[in-house]
Amino acid sequence: MGSVVDAPVVVEEVAENMLGDKKVTVVFVLGGPGSGKGTQCANIVEHFGFTHLSAGDLLRAEIKSGSENGTMIENMIKEGKIVPSEVTIKLLQDAMIKNENDKFLIDGFPRNEENRAAFENVTKISPAFVLFFDCSEEEMERRLLGRNQGRVDDNIETIRKRFKVFVESSLPVIEHYNAKDKVKKIDAAKPISEVFEDVKAIFAPYAKVA
Numbered sequence: 001m002g003s004v005v006d007a008p009v010v011v012e013e014v015a016e017n018m019l020g021d022k023k024v025t026v027v028f029v030l031g032g033p034g035s036g037k038g039t040q041c042a043n044i045v046e047h048f049g050f051t052h053l054s055a056g057d058l059l060r061a062e063i064k065s066g067s068e069n070g071t072m073i074e075n076m077i078k079e080g081k082i083v084p085s086e087v088t089i090k091l092l093q094d095a096m097i098k099n100e101n102d103k104f105l106i107d108g109f110p111r112n113e114e115n116r117a118a119f120e121n122v123t124k125i126s127p128a129f130v131l132f133f134d135c136s137e138e139e140m141e142r143r144l145l146g147r148n149q150g151r152v153d154d155n156i157e158t159i160r161k162r163f164k165v166f167v168e169s170s171l172p173v174i175e176h177y178n179a180k181d182k183v184k185k186i187d188a189a190k191p192i193s194e195v196f197e198d199v200k201a202i203f204a205p206y207a208k209v210a
């Protein structure tokens with residue numbers, strides 16, 4: 001009988017970032033409320049062929065659909081609180097599976113450590129990088145109060161709660177990825193077109209081939 005030392009080493013290959021039989025590229029787009037995540041994601045979709053999945057938009061669509069979780073989600077959003085991870089991850093995973101694309105911008109997720117760890121555990125997907133829109137609260141507040149999209153959370157009381165959640169729960173997620181050298185920070189206080197110039201430089205490797 002051979003010794004343990006002689007035993008062949010079996011390396012189990014873990015297929016990374018697979019979604020069914022599709023290999024996917026995921027970029028997490030983070031930043032405070034009103035930092036311009038949705039605005040810049042629309043530009044990235046147009047120029048670089050990614051699909052934009054906003055966690056907040058998916059949750060709002062779930063409320064509209066009359067789902068059994070609708071009332072709970074609506075109450076959490078009104079309070080600026082983070083919806084349980086399993087709900088949001090299921091929406092994101094379903095949206096990625098339904099879509100034929102293999103490049104996704106996941107906007108507004110992960111919002112806390114629980115979101116981050118649960119997404120990794122459930123999907124086994126790690127982001128290629130994290131795009132972080134950095135902006136002052138004063139500027140974000142001004143933008144949110146002028147947004148006029150009828151969002152139930154664009155009022156000063158909820159905006160303050162969202163800022164607190166961002167600092168206490170979301171910044172640690174950005175720190176987590178920063179420690180892994182995965183964060184690409186953008187000065188989001190500049191005008192929209194200037195912010196996009198900086199974004200474009202980051203996405204250059206993903207340029208569509210004509």
Ligand SMILES: Nc1ncnc2c1ncn2[C@@H]1O[C@H](COP(=O)(O)OP(=O)(O)OP(=O)(O)O)[C@@H](O)[C@H]1O
Nearest residue numbers: 032033034035036037038039143147190191192195
């Ligand atoms: N660089 C910018 N300069 C000025 N206004 C901006 C800029 N970027 C976005 N805006 C405006 O600010 C508002 C908020 O932008 P957007 O919805 O993209 O932010 P967000 O980060 O997705 O916010 P939320 O987290 O609340 O969804 C919008 O009215 C948008 O037109």
Ligand SMILES: Nc1ccn([C@@H]2O[C@H](COP(=O)(O)O)[C@@H](O)[C@H]2O)c(=O)n1
Nearest residue numbers: 055056076077080081082083108109111
């Ligand atoms: N991962 C997430 C993302 C969002 N929410 C809830 O939705 C609200 C709006 O999100 P936006 O990204 O559109 O600003 C947010 O304040 C949360 O209540 C969430 O729970 N989890």
Ligand SMILES: [Mg+2]
Nearest residue numbers: 037038054056
């Ligand atoms: Mg948004």
